[in-house]
Amino acid sequence: MADFDYDLFVIGGGSGGVRAARVAAATGAKVALAEEFRMGGTCVIRGCVPKKLMVFASEYQEMFADARAYGWDVEDGSFDWSKFQPNLHAELDRLEGIYRKLLGNSDVSIHDSRATVSGPHEVTLADGTTYSAKHILVAVGGRPSLPDMKNADLAITSNDIFLLKELPQKTLVVGGGYIASEFACILNGLGVEVTQFYRGAQILRGFDDEARGLVSEMMIEKGVDLHLGTNVLEMEKHEDGIWVKCTNGSEAVYDQVMYATGRVPNTDGLGLEEVGVELGRNGEIIVDDYSQTKVPSIYAVGDVTNRVQLTPVAIREGMAFVETVFNGNPTKPDHELIPSAIFTQPEMGTVGLSEEQAAEQEPVEIYATSFRPMQTAFAERPDRVLMKLVVSKATRKVLGCHIVSPHAGEMIQLAGIAVKMGATKEQFDATCAVHPTISEELVTMRDPVRTA
Incomplete structure (x- = not known):
């Protein structure tokens, strides 16, 4: 049998990749993981965790009014982004440290580098170093995409919102999915004047009609200026902000425009198709029920497969992969009835x-x-x-x-x-x-x- 540098090489240090690496290492396998940015992936660094902390921050505005109704002598406060943001990033740094420690304690070799697939059993790092691996797991996730239109780069995405130097006074959020709707609510709660455009008839497509109808009503009630059946036609940088013309003909200037209209898998330039891995039309990795690609030694889990884009699902897919490949117990990740x-x-x-x-x-x-x-x-x-x-x-x-x-x-x-x-x-x-x-x-x- 051929000798490999590693039994498993994981590309991507997000929730799915880290869990798979740790659980595989616990079976006695020799495991490496490469991550080009920060450990923790979308969820910890630029997704669920910072978003939820912003949700908490945004809920206090209504609490002041409620407290007065309950007899508390409190004044309305004002939100200070410059105090919140360093605390947010300190917490993300702490969590990233925990992810690194967990990997280290599991005897996983960490490579802080971009890695590409250069053969069915071969991974190449950015500096040209090549490693052989019996199995390769691709868990590189996805990223928010901007529309294909002139001046699209004037807009930010959910990745950028945590890095803003200051909180905008007036923001347009484009999109009607859960990310767009969550950030419209967060910014509104933090005192930003929020307009939301969605081209469809109702936000949160795919969810229960009655439930999303109520969410939409309550968002408007709480101050989000929601426009359905509306999209951006043109954007231009003006002295006083970003000028936007929309499909109903109206025009306005905003401090920020945030797009949350879709995500794409991070498969560009990974070398996957060159080694025979099949990609879907949006760049997602095509896998079977066991997360295996057309190349038997290469597997993929998480958002990069575009099955169910949720952190706990990526983790379960990673664990099912280890069960299948390292424990000899073929296990399909269960995608039914996910809360x-x-x-x-x-x-x-x-x-x-x-x-x-x-x-x-x-x-x-x-x-x-x-x-x-x-x-x-x-x-x-x-x-x-x-x-x-x-x-x-x-x-x-x-x-x-x-x-x-x-x-x-x-x-x-x-x-x-x-x-x-x-x-x-x-x-x-x-x-x-x-x-x-x-x-x-x-x-x-x-x-x-x-x-x-």
Whole structure:
């Protein structure tokens, strides 16, 4: 058998790559990992973690008003980006250090370098050093893309928002997915005047219609100037900012324009096609159920495969890869019934099928309730929450659960367990309510509001 420098060479130090490297090393394999930028990948360095910290920061504005309603003698504060930003980056540095330590403690060799695939069993670093590996795992993730239009480079993406020297006063966010909608809410909460354009009929396409409709309504209520069926036509740099003309003919000048209209896999110049790895039309790596490419020694996990672009999914794919390749136990990553949260304001949590998807499959009953939560109703805020279950008429299984509410992300994690287990509506009903909570509504809805 040929001798290799490594049993596994991982390209990419994000969530999927780091987990796969560590778990593979724990089996006794000799493992290396190359990362050209910073350990932690999109999630830790320029995604979920800094975004969630910004979400926390942006929620305090409403808390001041609420506190007064509850009898606290507090004044409205003003947000200071110059105090928040260094703390944010210090936390990201701390987390990156933890990732490095975890790899080091797992005896993974770290190469701080760009790496490309130069053969079915060969990886070349930026300085020309070449290593042989029995298996190569590509986990290089993806990046936000700018549109193919004149002056697109005037805009920033979600990658750049954490690096801004100062917070803009007036911003246009372009896009209607969860990243665009989350940042529209964050900036609005931090006191920025936010306009959001989305070319479609409603934001958060692919999610439950009723749930995304409520999120959209509440975002507008809280001050986001949302324009649906609208897109950017032209952009130009003017003295006082970025001039934007949109498809409805109106014009305005903004301090910043942020695009969140899609992501592309980071496969450019990796040498994959040259060694026989098949790429899809957006540059994603085509893999089978076991994350294996057309080249048997090369595998790929995470966003670069464009299957489900979520951190915990990349981690599970990485672990299934190790189970398959190093433990001799062929394991397919499970992409069914993945719970997810959207950190808009209000938050949305979802697992399973939307009402629309379920109704296309089979006859369903819809159990839903919408009401003002006790905490903000007392403070006389117009917030509304939605609790919704989509139930199969035939099997009584809960096919989908959709929550729009404060802490929806926390709730959907637990509801996701029940839905993943195949719980029926009657099993939800047999669970005693925790009172008074918002989440008790999931187990107290007796009659369907409609059938579909």
